[in-house]
Amino acid sequence: MALNKEHDLHKRRFGRNMGVALLLGSFVVLVLALTIVKVTSNGFQFPQTQGEQD
Amino acid sequence: MSDASINASTIREDEASFGDYFALLKPRVMSLVVFTAFVGLLAAPVGVHPVIGFCAVLFIAIGGGASGALNMWWDADIDQVMKRTKSRPIPAGKVEAGEALSLGLALSGLSVIMLALATNVLAGAFLAFTIFFYVVVYTMWLKRATPQNIVIGGAAGAFPPVIGWIAATGTMSVEPWLMFALTFMWTPPHFWALALFMRSDYDDAGVPMLTVTHGRRATRVHILAYTVLLAILAIGTAFSGIGGPIYLAVAVVMNALFLLGAWKIFGRNEDDSEEDNFKAERSFFKLSLLYLFLHFGAILLEALLKPYGLGGW
Numbered sequence: 446m447a448l449n450k451e452h453d454l455h456k457r458r459f460g461r462n463m464g465v466a467l468l469l470g471s472f473v474v475l476v477l478a479l480t481i482v483k484v485t486s487n488g489f490q491f492p493q494t495q496g497e498q499d
Numbered sequence: 500m501s502d503a504s505i506n507a508s509t510i511r512e513d514e515a516s517f518g519d520y521f522a523l524l525k526p527r528v529m530s531l532v533v534f535t536a537f538v539g540l541l542a543a544p545v546g547v548h549p550v551i552g553f554c555a556v557l558f559i560a561i562g563g564g565a566s567g568a569l570n571m572w573w574d575a576d577i578d579q580v581m582k583r584t585k586s587r588p589i590p591a592g593k594v595e596a597g598e599a600l601s602l603g604l605a606l607s608g609l610s611v612i613m614l615a616l617a618t619n620v621l622a623g624a625f626l627a628f629t630i631f632f633y634v635v636v637y638t639m640w641l642k643r644a645t646p647q648n649i650v651i652g653g654a655a656g657a658f659p660p661v662i663g664w665i666a667a668t669g670t671m672s673v674e675p676w677l678m679f680a681l682t683f684m685w686t687p688p689h690f691w692a693l694a695l696f697m698r699s700d701y702d703d704a705g706v707p708m709l710t711v712t713h714g715r716r717a718t719r720v721h722i723l724a725y726t727v728l729l730a731i732l733a734i735g736t737a738f739s740g741i742g743g744p745i746y747l748a749v750a751v752v753m754n755a756l757f758l759l760g761a762w763k764i765f766g767r768n769e770d771d772s773e774e775d776n777f778k779a780e781r782s783f784f785k786l787s788l789l790y791l792f793l794h795f796g797a798i799l800l801e802a803l804l805k806p807y808g809l810g811g812w
Contacts, residue, residue, distance in 0.1 A: 457516045464517035475554065479617055482550045 515593040522588050523571055523599050524564030524606075531791075532563035532659045535682065538795045539663025539675055542741050542802040547667045554617040555666040559659055562610035562626045566633040566655070568603035572596050573638050577704040583697055603634075618666035625665055629658040643705075646712040653686025654679075660795075674741045681736060681794060684729040688722045688761065689787040695719075695764070696777035696784070719765050722783075726761035730754040733794060743811040745804075746797040753790050760786055 536559040540552055547555070571578065571589055575596050578584040588594040607630050615623025633655035642648045657679045664675035694701055694710045695718060701708040709718045733754050737747035760783040767779060804810030 454514060457514055461515075461517045461520075464520075475557075478550050479554055482548050486548065 513591075513593055515588060515598075519588040519593045520598075520602065523568040523594060523602060524561075525567030525570075526564075528567055528656070529560050529564050531656070533560045534792070535678070535795055536560070536659035536663035538799045538802075539660030539678055540667050541663075542660075542674065542678070542798050543664045543667035544740075545668050551617055552667075555614060555622070555663065558610045558614040558617065559626060559662050559666070561606050562614070562630055563659065565603045565606035565610060566630045568599045568606065569630075569634040570638045572599040572603060573634070574642075575599075577706060580704045581697075581700040583700055614662075614666065619669045621669060621671075622662055622666040625658065625662045629655055629662065632658075643707065646707045646709045648707065649690045649709075650687050653683050653690075656686060657682035672740075674739055677732075677736045677739055677741065678795070678798065680732055681729075682791065684725060684732055685787065685791055688725045688729065688757075689784065689791075691718050691722050691725075692764065692780050692784040692787065695772070695780045715769060719767070723761045723765040726757055730758055738812075740811070741798050741801065743801040743804075745810070746794070746801050749793050749797040753793055756786060757783075757790055 533556055537556050540547060540555055571587055574584075575589040578587050579590040584590065589596050589599055607627075611623050611627045611630070614626050633652070637648065637652035637655055641651050645651075660678035660682070661675040664678075665671065691709060694708045695715060698710065698715075702711055709721060733750045734747070736742050737750050760779070763779045764783055772778075772780060801810040
């Protein structure tokens with residue numbers, strides 16, 4: 446199978462890579478948003494540090 | 500690394516695109532999961548932060564998609580035989596069965612853990628059980644073993660509103676189980692109508708559908724019986740905590756139409772159906788899609804109007 450620059454295979458692989466990149470990027474943003482919501486919601490307490498315990 | 504390093508002998512002309520992997524997740528089934536989980540989440544009597552609500556619905560949907568991929572991995576042999584399923588990515592030769600297995604397992608783990616972290620452990624546990632039920636109990640065990648496969652398998656599709664409710668509340672109550680029962684009782688008539696007009700598919704695949712094991716007359720009787728039970732349940736739900744006047748109006752109209760459709764199917768024989776290419780069965784199937792959408796839509800509307808003193812009784 447000849448692989449020229451415009452072969453459909455390249456388009457499909459590029460599409461796949463872009464799809465995975467977008468999904469991973471979205472997942473990072475989602476986890477960040479979720480963390481902010483959890484941390485700023487009522488009832489969340491930061492664990493005590495060593496200095497505060499003493 | 501450039502493409503010059505690609506070994507031409509390993510390149511497949513029909514290599515999968517991103518869409519083929521997405522198709523493994525059964526997007527149409529996922530849309531039903533998203534909608535019913537969303538309704539379960541909003542019908543719950545507690546407020547949920549939009550980001551947490553979004554995450555809950557997303558991870559329930561991903562869990563549903565993962566079940567779809569695992570189902571396609573296991574059922575690749577019969578999907579190849581059935582007209583309705585032979586263009587799926589594995590039988591079409593675009594995706595390897597092993598890839599579907601990997602994707603399904605990875606997404607199952609991700610969705611369960613993320614749902615538990617985003618909402619609560621009970622919701623995550625229910626999602627894990629749903630995936631197990633659909634993949635192991637339904638796909639691997641009952642689908643090829645009993646003509647009641649659709650009845651029991653319907654339970655897996657009925658869990659999302661329950662998970663949505665638990666994600667919001669962290670506890671269990673009767674209302675989400677009414678939504679569960681609605682989808683559970685709706686599934687058999689919906690699929691048996693499909694089996695009546697996709698007649699050769701299940702025969703060819705050797706799946707013990709009711710049409711194959713007990714005959715088409717028995718299937719028509721079963722459709723009517725389930726529709727009657729469904730109508731009682733659907734209208735009764737109007738008087739629960741998730742019902743209200745809007746839901747009652749929708750339930751009365753839709754169940755009257757659904758019963759009429761089931762009665763028509765019951766009154767027909769194979770010659771009648773062949774003559775008009777299963778017109779009544781096809782329209783009953785289409786109506787069933789609208790039926791479920793409108794019932795859950797009405798539950799959603801009742802929940803959305805409640806803060807304004809309009810929804811519910």
